[in-house]
Amino acid sequence: MENNKREIKISVRNLVEFILRSGSIDSRFAGKSNAVEGTRIHKKVQKAAGPEYATEVFLKHTVEYDEFLLTVEGRADGIIKRGDMVAIDEIKSTTAPLDIIDENYNSLHWAQAKCYAYIYAFDEGINHINVQLTYYQIDTEQMKCIEKTYHFDELKDFFCQLVDSYLIWARFMYQWSIQRDQSIKNLAFPFENYRKGQRELAVAVYKTISGQKKLFVQAPTGVGKTISTLFPAVKAMGEGLTSRIFYLTAKTITRSVVEEAFAKMRAGGLKMKTVTLTAKAKICFKEKVICNPDECEYARGHYDRVNDAIKDILEHEDQLERTAIERYAEKHRVCPFEYSLDLTEWADTVICDYNYVFDPQVYLRRFFADNSGDYTFLIDEAHNLVDRAREMFSAELYKKTFLSLKKVTGKKSPSLSKILGRLNKCMLDLKKQCGESDFLIQSSIPREISIWINHFVTECEEYLITQQGSEGYEDLLQLYFDALAFIRISELFDERYVAYTEKTNDDVKFKLFCVDPSHLLGEALKRGKASVLFSATLLPLDYYRSILGGDSEDYKMYLRSSFESRNRCLLIADRVSTKFRNREKSYSEIVKYIKAVVNKKQGNYMIFFPSYAYMNAVYNELMQDCPEMDVYIQTPDMAEEDREDFLGIFKENPKKSTLGFCVLGGIFSEGIDLKNDRLIGAIIIGVGLPQICLERDIIKDYFSKKNNMGYEYAYMYPGMNKVLQAAGRVIRSETDRGIILLVDERFSERGYQELFPKEWADYKRTHINLIEKQIERFWTDYK
Numbered sequence: 087m088e089n090n091k092r093e094i095k096i097s098v099r100n101l102v103e104f105i106l107r108s109g110s111i112d113s114r115f116a117g118k119s120n121a122v123e124g125t126r127i128h129k130k131v132q133k134a135a136g137p138e139y140a141t142e143v144f145l146k147h148t149v150e151y152d153e154f155l156l157t158v159e160g161r162a163d164g165i166i167k168r169g170d171m172v173a174i175d176e177i178k179s180t181t182a183p184l185d186i187i188d189e190n191y192n193s194l195h196w197a198q199a200k201c202y203a204y205i206y207a208f209d210e211g212i213n214h215i216n217v218q219l220t221y222y223q224i225d226t227e228q229m230k231c232i233e234k235t236y237h238f239d240e241l242k243d244f245f246c247q248l249v250d251s252y253l254i255w256a257r258f259m260y261q262w263s264i265q266r267d268q269s270i271k272n273l274a275f276p277f278e279n280y281r282k283g284q285r286e287l288a289v290a291v292y293k294t295i296s297g298q299k300k301l302f303v304q305a306p307t308g309v310g311k312t313i314s315t316l317f318p319a320v321k322a323m324g325e326g327l328t329s330r331i332f333y334l335t336a337k338t339i340t341r342s343v344v345e346e347a348f349a350k351m352r353a354g355g356l357k358m359k360t361v362t363l364t365a366k367a368k369i370c371f372k373e374k375v376i377c378n379p380d381e382c383e384y385a386r387g388h389y390d391r392v393n394d395a396i397k398d399i400l401e402h403e404d405q406l407e408r409t410a411i412e413r414y415a416e417k418h419r420v421c422p423f424e425y426s427l428d429l430t431e432w433a434d435t436v437i438c439d440y441n442y443v444f445d446p447q448v449y450l451r452r453f454f455a456d457n458s459g460d461y462t463f464l465i466d467e468a469h470n471l472v473d474r475a476r477e478m479f480s481a482e483l484y485k486k487t488f489l490s491l492k493k494v495t496g497k498k499s500p501s502l503s504k505i506l507g508r509l510n511k512c513m514l515d516l517k518k519q520c521g522e523s524d525f526l527i528q529s530s531i532p533r534e535i536s537i538w539i540n541h542f543v544t545e546c547e548e549y550l551i552t553q554q555g556s557e558g559y560e561d562l563l564q565l566y567f568d569a570l571a572f573i574r575i576s577e578l579f580d581e582r583y584v585a586y587t588e589k590t591n592d593d594v595k596f597k598l599f600c601v602d603p604s605h606l607l608g609e610a611l612k613r614g615k616a617s618v619l620f621s622a623t624l625l626p627l628d629y630y631r632s633i634l635g636g637d638s639e640d641y642k643m644y645l646r647s648s649f650e651s652r653n654r655c656l657l658i659a660d661r662v663s664t665k666f667r668n669r670e671k672s673y674s675e676i677v678k679y680i681k682a683v684v685n686k687k688q689g690n691y692m693i694f695f696p697s698y699a700y701m702n703a704v705y706n707e708l709m710q711d712c713p714e715m716d717v718y719i720q721t722p723d724m725a726e727e728d729r730e731d732f733l734g735i736f737k738e739n740p741k742k743s744t745l746g747f748c749v750l751g752g753i754f755s756e757g758i759d760l761k762n763d764r765l766i767g768a769i770i771i772g773v774g775l776p777q778i779c780l781e782r783d784i785i786k787d788y789f790s791k792k793n794n795m796g797y798e799y800a801y802m803y804p805g806m807n808k809v810l811q812a813a814g815r816v817i818r819s820e821t822d823r824g825i826i827l828l829v830d831e832r833f834s835e836r837g838y839q840e841l842f843p844k845e846w847a848d849y850k851r852t853h854i855n856l857i858e859k860q861i862e863r864f865w866t867d868y869k
Contacts, residue, residue: 091155092263093148094256098160100431100452102197105251107389110379111421115550115563127179127222131229132164139175140165147205149249154260156249161456162202166218173216173233174203181547184223184230195219201248204241213238225544258400259432262359266434269357270324275317276350282648283309290643292318295462295616296327300640302468302631303620306647306843307814311620312340312347315464316435319618320351320358323434328462328616330453331435334443335466336474337757344437344466345407352404361406361433363442366423369408377421384421392420392428400432427452440471444610445478446574454613461614467757468619469807472633475603481575483539485513485594487565494558495549502545508538516587517594525780526587531576531598543569572598578606584788588780599781601788608635623810625841629795629803647845654817655864656826656849657857660834664772669700673707676771676829678854680708683825684715684743686861689766690736691825692746694755694812696772698722701747704771717745720754729753736764748812750774756811761818767825768816773832774805806841825861827852 096104132141146159164175176199180187189196199217207215218233280288287305291314294301305311319331333344341362348360367375372382379386395418403410406429415422430436430450442450443463453459465471492506512535520526546566553559575598579585582602588595600606611617624630627642636642662675684691695701705719718735721728732754735744740763748754751774776782782800790796809828816824832838834851842849852860 091150091153092260093155093157094259095157095159096252096256098145098158098198098201101158101248101252102194102201104255104393105248106194106197107392109387109389111377111382111385111388111424112379113377114554115566127177127224131177131220131222135164135166135175138167140167143206145202145205145209147208147245151253151256154256156252156256158201158205158249160202162199162206163220165206166216171214171216172206172210172212173218174199174206175218175220176202177220177222179222179224181224181551184221184226184228187221187230187232189219189232189234191221197244197248200236200241200244203236204238204245207238207241215241225547262357265357266359267324269355270320273317273320273324273351273354273356276313276347276354277310281308281310283645284314284648287311287314287643287645288318290641291315291464291618292322294618294641295319295322298615300611300617300619300636302624302627302634302636302640302642303618303645304624304627304643304843305620305622305645306649306845307622307818308648308820309645310648311466311622312343313350315466315618315620316344316347317351319462319464320356322462327460329460330433331462331464332443332614333435333437333464333466334440335437336440336470337467339757339759340466341437345405348405348435357404358435359400359404359406359433360435360437361411361426361429362408363426363430363436363438364408364411364423365439369412369422369426371412371416371422382421384415384419388420388424391418392425394418395420395425396428396432399429406433440465440474441478443613444471444475444607446578446606447478447571449610449613457612459614461616463611463614463617465617465619467621468634469621469623469630469811471607471619472603472630472804475607475634476600479575479578479600479603479606480598481568481572482595482597483509483513483568483572484596485510485517486592487561487568488513491558491562491565495562498553498556499545499549502542502549505538505542505545509535509542512538513587513594513596516596517589520587520589524589527784528585528587529581531579531585535596536576539569539572542566543573575600580605582606584784586780586784599784601785602633602792604633604635606635608637611635622814623807625806625810625843626803629799633799644844647843649817649820649822651845651848652867653820653823654826655824655861656846657828657852657860658833658849659827659829659852659854659857660831661853662829662831664696664700664830669703673704675854676704677708677711679827679829679857680704680745680769681712682854682857683767683769683827683861684745686858687766687865688740688743690740690744690746690760690764691767691769692748692754692765692812692815693769694748694750694771696750696774697777698749700771701749705747715745716742717747719747720749720752724753733758733760736760738762738764750812751776751808755808755815758815759818760815761822763822765815765818766823767827768812769825769827769829770809770812771829773802773830773838774808774812775801776804802837803841806838810843825864827857 141164143162143165145162146157148155148157162174163177166173166175176195178195203215203217214235214237216233216235218231221230290301322328335341371384376382377385395414399414411426412422415425441448488506488510492503492510496503516526550563579598582605584599584601586597586599619634631640631642659679662672664672680693718732786796786800789799813826816826
């Protein structure tokens, strides 16, 4: 007979660690076993174990309660059958000497293995079963096995005590899920009416989740992308089509918009726990991030207090955003960052940066270890994911670091210093191979550098354990982690990568560069069951679907702007060339266009340039001609406070015109929301092409060979995306009015016009003798 009770699931590992954990956070270096996964070692031990050793055996046990079912599941590393005797094997890698490891070394290791032993013994009706812990010493590659025999009743008592301790948490999850799903059932769309395109998008998102597909969406500003993707995802959760939503974005400000959307739905009766993850450096209570019990009172005893902190916040809060997390973390004296990661286990929706799903170094393994979760990924600003993915899937090393640390370690560890010297020599050899050129591109990783990087990691371990606090320690630790990243990325290296050496000033860089991230992104998207990737500038759609890991079977959707086209005046000044060789001649022409736009209506304007040099040259020209103008300039490396001050100059109802000179693709060309008359015009100089550089040319050469689209993939598409983002700053609501002026002869070329959104079909060409009349006519229509 089928049991219709709701099922609560937890893995054996998570159950053991959650109930039995104690003590302090201590991120001081303790060996590679804490820094890298033991997958390779597990496979090595399992392979050597022989035919009687069954590997990665899935085990599951369900306990029935009055209200719900609690299922505990996981994979045992090994099950060994020797005649009538069965042993459950749990493999652990370690850097600790084997002679100090005995049966009391780590109680959590026994606990995990005993859970598997109980489940297996229950399923097979066995009265006695052995539990074996296999410790693999990383440095010596030796093993030590500790084996104990347990009676079934002993294991049953242990397992039941563990599950009973978890029962309060399971009951909370059950009761919460009932409340949540009932609230979702009754939830109405949180606005009186759907905007143009919203219903279509919501239906497409729901269909994508229910069909476990991928959807790529071009949805301009005004469609209401956040609520149009969240609402159907929430509805799908209420129907059991997804267990958790991950809303991924590149910018903090977008996370605030998501929180506001949930607040709106909660006002309509929604019961949902949402957690927003904040970077460790930002949320840490200490001036310097040092995670160990000697330096930080929040790390000291963290695990003794954190479960109480989790219970407290879950009982009183639904929106677990930064200020709430900090408040409860302070109350319970726990680390706010680690606390926030734990809260993701109890949240229905996780709002976070891309790297928590995609980055091979930091993605949330608690969810994505085996790609078995029925999760939904809502990926906002998806155009940003292309270059972010290239960054996440690449790794680089510098010659100067090897040389400086060779000198620092010379007396303390001659053997480590020698290895650093060999790595320095490898870099010198690569530099020589560059010859007269500034770079060398290779389709494979030079064997010698791989060998010595692995030697470095091994030799560095003991030094980092014994020399804490010594000169150069932090730099060496950073190099160690860089080397580990290099090794991880080298395991992903294939025909979609190149290895390149580049001379940079007085240094040499060696990089494993992910040219085409599509395959790795596609693999990462398999960590969920459904993905919706959307942006106001996901054009051309076929390009983004391909480069972001989709294929021809995945859905794509184009939505037109919901704003009236008559609200903006789109002009193209195509008699000006902003190509690099012609820039000096263009300064005075651009100044004339700026004056023509600004003189026809008092207000706030942004002018976007392809580079700081170009921007500063035009600024100087403008100041000579119109010194009375209020012009503010973006500067490189602006602090957060400086950015806020810059945006603060764009006030409503300005007393005089204000101009902001900005760089295309920079911090002010996307993600800012200056509604009403805080911004009434944008002048975009050039087609936004990225600066010519080695990596862009590598991308161009790769895709020229792959699909004859090298220039488009490397320069044209990324450049036009910047233009579309900058233009999108002007009209942010139904009542906004504004001018968009595109200045470059290339905007009239067919190739660029094919990249225009459909709603740009009404653009008008202009020139310096015509523009004032066109602008005057536009503003006159709205008087």
